Amino acid sequence: MWSWLKMSFTGALEVLMEMRNQDVKFTIDTYVLAFAICYKLNSPESFKICTTLREEALLKGEILSRRASCFAVALALNQNEVAKAMSIFSQIMNPESITCTNLNIILHIQLNMLENVIEILKNATEGNLSKYVKRQMFSEEVLAKVREKVKDVPALLAKFDELYGKLHVSGQVTTYSLDAVLCHIPGGRKSHMFLLNKRMVSRRTFQPLGQSLLAE
Known part of the structure; x- marks a missing residue:
């Protein structure tokens, strides 16, 4: 299954790189798809x-959406490029989303800034918890990573368990994984992948992916 998906993703990226090589202007959504x-x-x-x-887009003065930046941050984290992830995250203009909230936690975990993680969770529980005010939401998967990191520090573990309970009581914990949150497609929008796959049907002559960008 993954082999088939990987081929599909690679093929889609080849289309995007061919567009880039032919100086086709990328839209905000194109960058989201590429990232x-x-x-x-x-x-x-x-x-x-x-x-x-991303660097080319910034040099051209292109606007990169928060969603595109979140994919870039997540990829950098997965590749253990923590400094790069932090740099990209710091440039997100409005990091007040469930995706940014959880990426921020992962960033602090990988930087071993555990006290800061506890402080973030504490602030989330002490904010305005009115049902009319948007609250920070945390992925159960991400919170499990926090617990794993603090389990050997009794003081932090005790504080985390207390905050974890409060977050659950206030409905601020979601069962969705970080990947699911990242890849959620907002309602009312067509799947870019579907549209891209339609274009790929008539395109079979692209150069190998490595020749399109990495050879530069």
């Missing part, structure tokens, strides 16, 4: 492509 594919491929090669596309 999402790179994130799904999760390889040193796709990380290099994502980084290059």
Whole structure:
């Protein structure tokens, strides 16, 4: 199954790189799609492509959406490029989303800033918990990673367990994984992958992926 998906993602990325090589202007959604594919491929090669596309976009003054940036951050984290992930995250203009909230936790975990993680969770439980106010949501998967990191520090573990209970009581924990949150398609929008696959039917002459960008 993954082999088939990987071929599909690679083929889609080849289409995007051919568009880039022919100077086709990328839209905001095109960057989201490109970064999402790179994130799904999760390889040193796709990380290099994502980084290059992002740097080129910034040099051109292109606008990169929060969602595109989140995929870039997640990919950098998966490739253990924590400094790069932090740099990208710091440039997100409005990091107040469930995806950003959980990526921020993962960033702090990988930087071993555990006290800061506890402080973030504490602030989330002490904020305005009115049902009319949007609250920070945390992935159960991400919270499990926090617990794993603090389990050998009794003081932090005790505090985490207390905050974990409060978050559950206030309905601020979701069973969705970080990957599911990242890849959620907002309602009312067509799947970019579906549209891209339709275009790929008549395109069979692209150069291998490595020749399109990595050879530069």
